[in-house]
Amino acid sequence: xxxxxxxxxxxxxxxxxxxxxxxxxxxxxxxxxxxxxxxxxxxxxxxxxxxxxxxxxxxxxxxxxxxxxxxxxxxxxxxxxxxxxxxxxxxxxxxxxxxxxxxxxxxxxxxxxxxxxxxxxxxxxxxxxxxxxxxxxxxxxxxxxxxxxxxxxxxxxxxxxxxxxxxxxxxxxxxxxxxxxxxxxxxxxxxxxxxxxxxxxxxxxxxxxxxxxxxxxxxxxxxxxxxxxxxxxxxxxxxxxxxxxxxxxxxxxxxxxxxxxxxxxxxxxxxxxxxxxxxxxxxxxxxxxxxxxxxxxxxxxxxxxxxxxxxxxxxxxxxxxxxxxxxxxxxxxxxxxxxxxxxxxxxxxxxxxxxxxxxxxxxxxxxxxxxxxxxxxxxxxxxxxxxxxxxxxxxxxxxxxxxxxxxxxxxxxxxxxxxxxxxxxxxxxxxxxxxxxxxxxxxxxxxxxxxxxxxxxxxxxxxxxxxxxxxxxxxxxxxxxxxxxxxxxxxxxxxxxxxxxxxxxxxxxxxxxxxxxxxxxxxxxxxxxxx
Amino acid sequence: xxxxxxxxxxxxxxxxxxxxxxxxxxxxxxxxxxxxxxxxxxxxxxxxxxxxxxxxxxxxxxxxxxxxxxxxxxxxxxxxxxxxxxxxxxxxxxxxxxxxxxxxxxxxxxxxxxxxxxxxxxxxxxxxxxxxxxxxxxxxxxxxxxxxxxxxxxxxxxxxxxxxxxxxx
Numbered sequence: 001x002x003x004x005x006x007x008x009x010x011x012x013x014x015x016x017x018x019x020x021x022x023x024x025x026x027x028x029x030x031x032x033x034x035x036x037x038x039x040x041x042x043x044x045x046x047x048x049x050x051x052x053x054x055x056x057x058x059x060x061x062x063x064x065x066x067x068x069x070x071x072x073x074x075x076x077x078x079x080x081x082x083x084x085x086x087x088x089x090x091x092x093x094x095x096x097x098x099x100x101x102x103x104x105x106x107x108x109x110x111x112x113x114x115x116x117x118x119x120x121x122x123x124x125x126x127x128x129x130x131x132x133x134x135x136x137x138x139x140x141x142x143x144x145x146x147x148x149x150x151x152x153x154x155x156x157x158x159x160x161x162x163x164x165x166x167x168x169x170x171x172x173x174x175x176x177x178x179x180x181x182x183x184x185x186x187x188x189x190x191x192x193x194x195x196x197x198x199x200x201x202x203x204x205x206x207x208x209x210x211x212x213x214x215x216x217x218x219x220x221x222x223x224x225x226x227x228x229x230x231x232x233x234x235x236x237x238x239x240x241x242x243x244x245x246x247x248x249x250x251x252x253x254x255x256x257x258x259x260x261x262x263x264x265x266x267x268x269x270x271x272x273x274x275x276x277x278x279x280x281x282x283x284x285x286x287x288x289x290x291x292x293x294x295x296x297x298x299x300x301x302x303x304x305x306x307x308x309x310x311x312x313x314x315x316x317x318x319x320x321x322x323x324x325x326x327x328x329x330x331x332x333x334x335x336x337x338x339x340x341x342x343x344x345x346x347x348x349x350x351x352x353x354x355x356x357x358x359x360x361x362x363x364x365x366x367x368x369x370x371x372x373x374x375x376x377x378x379x380x381x382x383x384x385x386x387x388x389x390x391x392x393x394x395x396x397x398x399x400x401x402x403x404x405x406x407x408x409x410x411x412x413x414x415x416x417x418x419x420x421x422x423x424x425x426x427x428x429x430x431x432x433x434x435x436x437x438x439x440x441x442x443x444x445x446x447x448x449x450x451x452x453x454x455x456x457x458x459x460x461x462x463x464x465x466x467x468x469x470x471x472x473x474x475x476x477x478x479x480x481x482x483x484x485x486x487x488x489x490x491x492x493x494x495x496x497x498x499x500x501x502x503x504x505x506x507x508x509x510x511x512x513x514x515x516x517x518x519x520x521x522x523x524x525x526x527x528x529x530x531x
Numbered sequence: 532x533x534x535x536x537x538x539x540x541x542x543x544x545x546x547x548x549x550x551x552x553x554x555x556x557x558x559x560x561x562x563x564x565x566x567x568x569x570x571x572x573x574x575x576x577x578x579x580x581x582x583x584x585x586x587x588x589x590x591x592x593x594x595x596x597x598x599x600x601x602x603x604x605x606x607x608x609x610x611x612x613x614x615x616x617x618x619x620x621x622x623x624x625x626x627x628x629x630x631x632x633x634x635x636x637x638x639x640x641x642x643x644x645x646x647x648x649x650x651x652x653x654x655x656x657x658x659x660x661x662x663x664x665x666x667x668x669x670x671x672x673x674x675x676x677x678x679x680x681x682x683x684x685x686x687x688x689x690x691x692x693x694x695x696x697x698x699x700x
Contacts, residue, residue, distance in 0.1 A: 113536060180539045187534045211542075218543040222550025237554060240638045241597070241695025248557050252550060315644055 018521055027122070030114035031521060032099045033417075038121050039096025040410075044486065046088030046128065047403075051479050053081040058475035060458050061468050074458035075143035076135065082146025083164075086264070087171050088128055090398065093406045094267040095120075095178050098206045100417065102182060104511035104519065105200045107191025107528045112184035120178040127170035134160040145456060147257070150238035150249040154230045161231070165224045172217040179210035179217075186210075191510070193530035197288065200509050202270030204291050208298045209266045212259045215302075220256040223249065247312055254305035262301045264398065266294055268365075268405030269336055272358050274509070275412050276340050279355035280347030281506040286339040293332035300329050310381045319378040326376035330369065337366055352504075353427030357408035360435050361401060368396025371446065386456075389449025395442045400435075407434075407485065414489075415503045416511055419518035420496030426488050433481040440474030582616040583679050589613075590677070592621060593691035600696035601629040602663065607670070615679045618653060623671045623692070627663040634697040636660050642689045649678035650688065660697055 019025050019034065026038060056077050060068050069077070099117070103110055111117050134141040139158025142148065153161060186207045190199070199207075226237040226249075236242025238249045269290075277284045284290065307326045310319055340362055349355070371393040375384050384390060407430075415421050444467040449455075453464045460468065499517040511519070514528040590613055592606035607622040627633055637657035641647040652658075656671035663669065677688070 116536075176543045180536050180543075183539055184534060184536045214539065214542045215546050218547035219550040219553075222547050222553075226551075226554075239695075240693070241636050241697065245557070248554065251557060252553050255550075255553065313642070313644065 028118070030110075030118050032103050032111045032114070032117065033519070033521065035111075035117050035121050036096045036099030036101075039092045039099060042121075042124060042128075043089050043091075043093035043096060043406075044489070046084050046092070047482065048486070049132070050081050050084035050089055051482060053077045053084070054475065055479050057081065058472040061460070062472040063469065064460055064462055064465055066459055069458070071458045072140065072143060075145075075456065076141040078456050079142045079145055079148075080131070080135070083131065083142070084128070085398070086146065086260075087168075088124075090264045090402050090406070091175065092124060094206075094209070094264070094402075095175075095182075097202075097267065097271070097406070097409055097413075098178075098182055101413065101511065102185055102203055102206060103189070104515060104523060105203050105509055106186060106189065106194050107510050107514070107524050107530060108185060108189035109522060109524050111181050112189055113181045116177050117181055120174045120181065123170050123174040127167045127174065130163050130170070131167040134163045137163075147253060148227070149253070150227065150230070150246045154227050154238055157231075162228065165228050168224045169221055172221045175213050175217045179213040182206055182210040183214075191524070191527040191530050197291070198530065200270070201273035201284065201287070201290055201294075202267065205266040205270030205273075205294050208294050209263050212263050212266075212298055212301070216256045216259040216263075219252065220260075223252045223256065226252075247309075250309050250312065251306070254308045255302075257308065258305040259298070259301045261394075261397075262297055264402045265365075266297065268361065268402050269294060271405040271409045271412075272340060272361055273336075275354050275358040275408055276343050276362075278412075278504050278506040278508070279352060279358075280344045280349050282343055282347040283508075284339070285342040285345075286335070289335055290339055293335040296332040297329060300325065300332070304329065307376055307378075307381075310378045311385045323376060323378040327373060330373055333369060337362060337369075352411075353422070353424060353431055354408045354412035356428065356431040357404050357411065360431065361404040361408060364396055364400030364404070364435075364438075368393055368398075368401055371396065384449065386454055387449040388445040388453045388455055391455050392442050392445035392449055395445070399442070400438055410489070412504075413511075414492055415499035416515075416517050416519070418493055418496075419499055419516075420492050420494075421499050422488060422492040422496060426484075426491075430481060430485055430488060433484065434478060437474050437477035437481055441471055441478050442474070444468075444471045444474075581679075582614050584614050586615055586683075587612050588615065588677060588681075588685065589687045590619075590621075591687065591689045592623075593689060594623060595691065595693040596635075597693050597695050600635050600694055601633060602627055602635060602694055604692070604694050613677060615649075615677045615681055618674055618676045621673045621675070623656065623673065624668065625661070625663065625671060625694070626668040627666055630665045632662060632664050634660055634662050635694040636697050637692045637694050640691045640693070642691070643685065646677075646681060646685050646688045649681040650690070651676055651678065657692065661694075 019031065020028070026034065029035060029038075056069060057074070060066070060074055099111065102108075131141075137160045139160045142153070142157070142161060142164045144152035144157060148164075186199070186203055196204075226235070229235040230237050230239060230244075236244040238244050238246050240246065273284055273290060304322055304326045306314060306318060306322045310322070314322075351359075371389065375381055375390065375393055411422060411427055448460075448464045448467045448471075451464065453460050453468075501516050502512050503517060504512070507513075510524075510528055510530070515523055589610055591610045592608065594604045594606050596602050596604050603626045605624055607624055611619060611621065613619050625635075637655075639655075639657055641650050652673065652675045654672060654674040656673065661669070661671070675690075
């Protein structure tokens with residue numbers, strides 16, 4: 001630091017240290033807290049948008065026959081729901097949490113590349129506006145499923161698919177820039193004394209996630225680029241007539257797609273590993289095994305992609321390999337679940353809202369993990385493939401897994417961010433309402449799936465009617481609960497009981513021990529002491 | 532352990548390349564393992580194996596058209612009993628239902644996939660594009676041989692051809 005800068009700040013401390021005034025503050029900001037807030041709001045808007053489409057899906061499936069929407073529009077809804085929730089709700093929410101928390105957790109003043117951080121965020125609203133606009137164009141939005149298998153997405157897709165392709169390119173660029181930023185921050189900007197093995201697990205899991213992102217988002221970009229050239233420039237990557245192969249699309253897609261599911265769950269593991277020790281008032285059990293388990297999950301995630309393709313006519317040797325490799329992942333995942341349970345063992349536990357959501361995560365994510373194990377067994381997957389059992393499985397890991405951890409993280413850190421405690425009664429209502437509704441919503445889907453109801457179909461046989469009705473009722477209740485959550489979020493930002501600096505009795509970490517609530521706009525301009 | 536963002540940026544650049552490298556890689560792996568049902572092509576002179584009359588394998592023929600190609604396409608014989616090592620001929624008939632000249636390319640696929648590398652053709656209408664005048668009918672030959680080293684477990688092979696429409700060019 002030069003003397004000149006010290007001189008400047010001494011004069012205009014107020015102007016330099018607070019946020020700029022007006023709306024342009026949010027457009028031009030390079031502050032990690034502002035950008036974290038922007039990411040979190042974007043993901044909330046996307047959650048409600050994707051949730052709205054889910055409501056249309058559940059409305060149509062409330063009874064057999066076609067009631068409300070055309071099949072083609074229904075297909076657009078399932079496709080856009082998947083794309084918006086994966087790329088718009090879950091992923092940006094975790095990037096938002098990383099922006100808010102990583103610098104505060106490692107004692108850094110900001111992210112390593114603040115201007116690029118601004119770009120990483122501001123690309124996204126344009127990407128999603130472009131994707132959403134296709135709904136109103138001739139040909140409609142993408143309707144080929146969020147996995148956009150060729151040739152449905154190449155030979156037989158409407159012209160609007162090109163908007164989808166460029167939207168995916170933009171999301172990929174945003175993710176890659178965000179990840180490079182996070183890695184550079186974690187590796188270069190830790191406070192003195194913050195060794196790698198002292199970092200909070202949220203930082204560790206994000207470091208690993210960021211490496212996964214920069215490794216696989218470009219592969220997705222490659223896949224959509226091949227789609228683009230197949231559609232317009234006469235190549236035949238996925239066209240059998242020209243010597244290509246549609247099955248190869250699935251290989252490339254799932255080489256991205258499987259690490260992608262760990263991108264959406266590893267940061268969740270980090271969140272839960274922060275919350276459980278706080279409310280059990282015991283340090284996390286097996287810290288280093290948690291780090292190694294996260295790394296093993298990440299490495300294994302590159303070697304299992306074809307378990308999504310058991311029914312493509314793979315040779316038995318291939319099925320066996322991908323089955324065993326898949327089931328192997330349950331070992332490090334089991335290590336994590338047992339570590340959380342052991343952390344709680346004989347702890348002085350209390351059950352505030354963040355802990356409730358964390359416990360909900362542990363129980364219901366594990367249910368999703370078990371159904372995932374079932375799907376990983378090649379011979380039975382032939383029955384489960386492309387049924388509602390798959391839908392139930394990935395909603396248990398993504399809604400009661402990833403989304404629950406994001407909600408838990410909100411309740412856990414929002415008093416720190418805003419300086420206001422959320423309303424504990426409302427938080428508890430939100431948890432129980434959501435948890436009952438989400439199980440009414442997704443649990444029956446296991447049964448209709450096992451009975452043979454296919455996914456992505458607007459109509460179904462009569463024998464599935466009752467379970468679908470129950471599921472739809474749960475769906476509407478769960479949707480409403482998240483509107484209630486929006487109310488809680490706004491209420492907490494506007495005011496509430498003043499939070500203490502430590503917020504929670506058992507809280508640990510630099511953000512709770514070294515910073516006031518709310519933290520100043522620029523925190524840790526001096527590196528904090530690390531014990 | 533410091534890092535520079537520019538060095539990190541190399542990873543996505545390389546992985547973007549890797550995405551495209553998966554295309555030739557996929558073909559190489561399919562070639563080596565014979566997966567994916569892609570059949571081989573050999574010259575008639577290369578068929579030197581003595582015929583193995585102790586074994587009989589059933590070969591079934593399937594024919595499909597795709598991509599809106601207005602052709603009727605069928606095998607003249609639906610199935611054959613064959614001995615490994617001997618060259619056989621099967622005929623396919625294709626008839627254009629269009630008034631105009633049309634162009635098609637046949638793509639073969641063999642099931643089970645592990646039989647593909649032993650299924651070799653000395654002559655096939657799939658080696659080149661086929662052009663049909665309006666309402667033309669054509670009988671097309673296929674000469675093939677199944678290698679003697681094919682696994683004992685295989686008793687039946689299905690050969691499927693799909694004709695894909697091609698742009699006039």
